[in-house]
Amino acid sequence: MKNQKRLYLSFAFAAMTLAAGRAVAQGCVAAHSNQRPMSQLVKTDEGGSSGGWSIHNLTVDIGYRVFNSNKYFQGSKEIPRPNAVENHQNIFDIGVEYRLSPRWSLLADVPVYNGTRNQIYPPVGIYQVSGLGDITLGAQSWLFRPPTENGGNVAVSASLKLPTGINNATGSALYKGNVIKATADQSMQPGDGGWGFVLGTVGYKSLWQGSDLYGQGQYLFNPENTSNVPTFRSQPGQSVMSVTDQYLFRAGLSQGVPKLRGLAVSLGIRGEGVPVRDLLGDSDGFRRPGFILSLDPGLMYDFRGTVLSVNGPWALYRNRPPSVPEIQNHTTNGDAFFADYTVIASLSHHF
Template structure:
């Protein structure tokens, strides 16, 4: 039996979003170590704050506090779910504190501090119950709205760039049972708060009014992690998987939000969400152990705005899950690896303008 407590860093994401942006990243994917985060979009709710439609010019500082949780216990090889009597259960609680300081109506400083807490009952060697907690990989960056808000055409597009700092611990260990002996083992990659690499996060988001109280929205981001592997031992015997890979991550969303005519500051949303870890990174090597995978979800949401505070709730429900072979599995011709995925994720966020 293994219990690991880590109070330092932890990479995670709580997607605090407006209308339907519940977040990063992700929703989670269980064994697939994607912790993508995303910026809030309060533009999607009819705030009627201070006599303006979106309250653009009266708030300089916004603080977002988000929380999400999920249990991944559905076993997949490729895109096929396979029944398994003794499923691994990966339970994760992901918190996130996001800050945006607007210098001008178009330019903002953005920062995110994720906090991770998770448990995993691991049945294969080394077996045990892994528990990991800690602050994750912090991101610092800037965001710019292309057009000066509020725009006459009822829409806008923002672009942002952030540096991901490897502040999260990436080698959490504890005591576990391995070949009949108690050993010090490394927690699974999906349980590690950080990944051990500097990264560049590029993102964009936008919205466009459609009809009365309705908006089309979209968001996409990609985390570039140039580092190949981080040297953390995995206890895996498969060729090329002895140390952990430092993986890219991605997230995209698109849908429609609809304000309720008789309830000012309340909006419902429905859209599609995709996220995952690619087989190969766009920059740098893709060696070592990773679980590439993707999840496509239906993403309903609710948003309620009262004065300067917005509450958002989202429940992405997985429609398709896939775990393709990794680079070492392709290179050495070994069996396609597996992954456990969650059916759904619950995301709750509170955003306040100061």
């Protein structure tokens, strides 16, 4: 009973951390947060789960996200436009987890980015960018030694973000009648150019037969102010790119499908974006702060230790608030293009 009370308090703390929060905002907002699959939600036998606390120590996740943004927003208002920027992004992620013990694991994530953008305002052009993103290295610990008797647990993680991704990619563009090499939009850059760190949490709790409550979230702290990468923007204070914080949270219910061992469906909410002001350091330079809240349906299927996870977040609310330079200089509130939905898929295998 004492351990169960402690679990509920820990899960409540994790949920509050998620709600307070910050991988991929669907559009021009440059959030590239990764989403690790929660294999503990997949029941492979009576009372068991695919997460299985076996002697196998290594797990590899191959993730993929794709979306196409063409809905124009100022603030929370969508404004119809006959000509829209189309920002098409593909983000791959290779995640590795190595268990040191049932509670402790080492984590590594290697993102790879590919995207195109048909920019309709100067410098006009079609930009295509591909490259390695910012790698993160860290550790995770479950608060309780798994498997727990009460069917739930909470984990916390901390990772260092390395500035391995290119953050000054360019494209051929037309500017004042001349073809030039111009810096691609901030949302197209695989990296942000700064050192940072990520704090995360994940938790689940069994409710009834085959059903679980889950929560997941992370916040990327980027203490550096700007990257000194030019933006070709003439607005005051926006000539170089800002190095931004990012956040992601999701929570909901998962239900195992009766008589279909290894299959679970889920429904929840997902929020992600870039804040107006970083929690640490200054927030000068050009950034598109923004937030998107989505309905997050998904399914997971375990086949002999390989877990397929698919989510299709559909946007419910989108907002592009003014950035720090826009507030300081009383300029017109900036804009952003968002997508209606994204597709997130991953394959996870326990070796």
